[in-house]
Amino acid sequence: MATLLDPKRVRRLVLNAPFRLPLPVQRVVAGKAIVVDSLTLDPQMQIVGKFLGKLARDPKGRDIGAIRGEFNAMTRAIDRADPPMARTATLSIPGPGGKIPVTLFVPFGAAASAPGVVFFHGGGFAVGSRITHEGLCHRIADGTKAIVASIEYRLAPENPFPAGVDDAFAGYRWVLEHGSAHGIDPTRLAVAGDSAGGCLSAVVSILARDAAIPMPKAQWLIYPLTESGAKTASRSLFAQGFLLDKRTIDWFHNSYLPNNEVDDFRASPLKTPSLASLPPAFVSTAGFDPLRDEGEAYADRLKKAGVRTTLRRYPGLIHGFANMRFSKAACDAVDEGITWLRNELA
Numbered sequence: 001m002a003t004l005l006d007p008k009r010v011r012r013l014v015l016n017a018p019f020r021l022p023l024p025v026q027r028v029v030a031g032k033a034i035v036v037d038s039l040t041l042d043p044q045m046q047i048v049g050k051f052l053g054k055l056a057r058d059p060k061g062r063d064i065g066a067i068r069g070e071f072n073a074m075t076r077a078i079d080r081a082d083p084p085m086a087r088t089a090t091l092s093i094p095g096p097g098g099k100i101p102v103t104l105f106v107p108f109g110a111a112a113s114a115p116g117v118v119f120f121h122g123g124g125f126a127v128g129s130r131i132t133h134e135g136l137c138h139r140i141a142d143g144t145k146a147i148v149a150s151i152e153y154r155l156a157p158e159n160p161f162p163a164g165v166d167d168a169f170a171g172y173r174w175v176l177e178h179g180s181a182h183g184i185d186p187t188r189l190a191v192a193g194d195s196a197g198g199c200l201s202a203v204v205s206i207l208a209r210d211a212a213i214p215m216p217k218a219q220w221l222i223y224p225l226t227e228s229g230a231k232t233a234s235r236s237l238f239a240q241g242f243l244l245d246k247r248t249i250d251w252f253h254n255s256y257l258p259n260n261e262v263d264d265f266r267a268s269p270l271k272t273p274s275l276a277s278l279p280p281a282f283v284s285t286a287g288f289d290p291l292r293d294e295g296e297a298y299a300d301r302l303k304k305a306g307v308r309t310t311l312r313r314y315p316g317l318i319h320g321f322a323n324m325r326f327s328k329a330a331c332d333a334v335d336e337g338i339t340w341l342r343n344e345l346a
Contacts, residue, residue: 016078018047019326037237039287042316044327048078049241049318059251064126064157071127079135079323083142086110089182093174096166097159101152102174103130104182107141115146115188115345116179118172118204118216122195122320124252125164126156133194136322136334140192143338146345147184149175153200157255164256165266168200169207176214188345190218190279192337194322195291196252198224202269202298205278215279218344220337222284222322224295226270228253229262232293242288244319249290270298275305282340284322284333287315312336 018029023043030046041049059067087106092099106114117140121133130137130150141148151171154163176186191201198221208215239246257267265272283299285292292313299311314321314333321330 016326018051019044036288037233039315041242041288041318042327042329044324044329045242045288045316045318045321048324049243058247060247068127068129068155071123072129072132075128075132075323079325081134081138083138084108085138085141093171093178095154095170097154097163100167100171100174101130102171103134103137103150103152105137105141105148105150106183107145107147109145110141110147110183111145112183113180113185114183115144115190116175116184116186117141117144117146117148117190117192117341117345118175119148119150120153120168120171120191120193120197120200120204121150122193122197122222123155124248125161125196125256126252128155128196133197133323135325136194139334140338140341143335144342144345146188146190146341147179147182149179149184156252157258160255160259161257161261162264162266164196164200165203165207168204172204172208172216173213186214187217189214189216190220190341190345191216192220192222192341193224194222195319196225198222198295199226199267199269202226203266206265206269206272206275209277217279218341219279219281220284220341221281221295221298222337223286223289223291223319224269224283224298225291226268226298227262227294228257228267229260230268230270230294232290232297234292234294235290238288238290238292242290242318244290246290270294270301275302275307278302278305278307280308280344282310282337283312284337285311285313286317286319286321287313288317289319291319310340 030043034041153167
């Protein structure tokens, strides 16, 4: 009985049960269709809002350890670490603020010298980890046959800006310089990340260009934050009710940028003076995401700077879809990014 009543298993069952119902029944569970900005919310995303919205709590003034624990539990409840890997390895590499943990995901079928993907997890620079994004890293590794190096950068509020950026760039440089010892071809590297991790991927690409070191061959930016403190229409339209809400964004912002360094390109890559000569980019955005408009504005600026850029808006999805394995629409969106990445690294 102890196993049956394990709270983590109960949580997983409760969160996933509605998505095992036939699609017509899911539409009934979701309720009346939600239409905003001429877009219709996917019924499964609507159910997510119902279930997880009830679990959401205001982070302001709460213990950071408890918040991270809840985020970890929620993410692992709706995702899983598969397909299986040929090998995983946890390393500790030198960083500007001490050791940086890194996990390598080596897929079955990887070549002796395989391409590499340096991955940065999301979580508003304050939560999330290599563990919360294990499932996504498994899928990227398996789909691209690249070795994924997931970087555990320092988090705020204990380590505010620019600690996360410094660790991310150190992680990229380490893979560039030492990845070959672990089977990674340093001439075929990409960066990828979601949300805060998408911001870090964009910034690492800019820093590599400006430092005149080999840049990534590709950058996959998944619903990236590109302008800290942005005043966009999407931040207003989707400020509440679509998983990532305004109060959480504000808490992330104040934790990571206590001095409000919104004009520093490392916090707001959209404000970089020039985006010329950057790696090809695939920018994934969600229709019902507060960060939608700034991600699309970044893709537009990349295109205008002459960077080969593919923008895909997934109109019915919400922020965080990359971890939502239960949703076919979300899986299809992730698969499209993985296919693009595989082709870029081929």
